[in-house]
């Protein structure tokens with residue numbers, strides 16, 4: 233039975249475990265890909281262009297805004313992030329379901345354009361645990377961590393607009409929950425068209 237292609241949008245505070253969960257479910261699913269975002273932020277050590285992000289200069293990013301090439305874009309933590317429409321479209325056209333990892337503003341603005349996209353919010357078990365995870369990751373300064381924790385509080389307010397909320401307490405349990413949601417939604421026949 234041929235089913236339609238779906239667009240999954242995953243959000244949650246920085247450090248809540250989105251990247252970890254997504255990479256775990258991708259290993260266990262066929263025909264599901266993560267669509268890479270564009271950003272003006274600096275590459276972190278170990279990141280690879282076109283694998284983690286499309287790293288763009290401020291000028292390149294502005295050019296794409298002008299040409300209306302983004303499905304959504306936003307300023308987050310003083311950098312710009314955006315989803316290039318053609319990147320997502322190509323994945324869907326080649327028969328894959330697509331996962332987008334987006335901040336709350338981005339997720340809600342894509343949902344307006346693509347009403348049958350599926351929104352999943354990943355919540356940390358507590359703000360103390362979120363802080364611990366951000367510190368463990370060692371990619372942000374202490375000041376940055378405080379900023380991210382403040383933003384997390386605002387983001388969590390939007391969780392009730394999502395189709396599913398997963399609390400990432402135990403990693404194995406949360407992975408199974410996300411996997412189950414994706415498999416279940418994949419069975420639906422509606423195709424996402426961009």
Ligand code: ADP
Pocket residue numbers: 244245246247248249250251252253365366368369400401402403404406
């Ligand atoms: P995000 O992509 O949401 O910013 P990451 O996937 O980078 O978050 O995870 C942040 C940190 O928390 C990482 O060090 C990761 O290994 C850890 N982590 C993720 N999920 C869990 C979990 N359920 N329990 C404990 N630590 C976790």
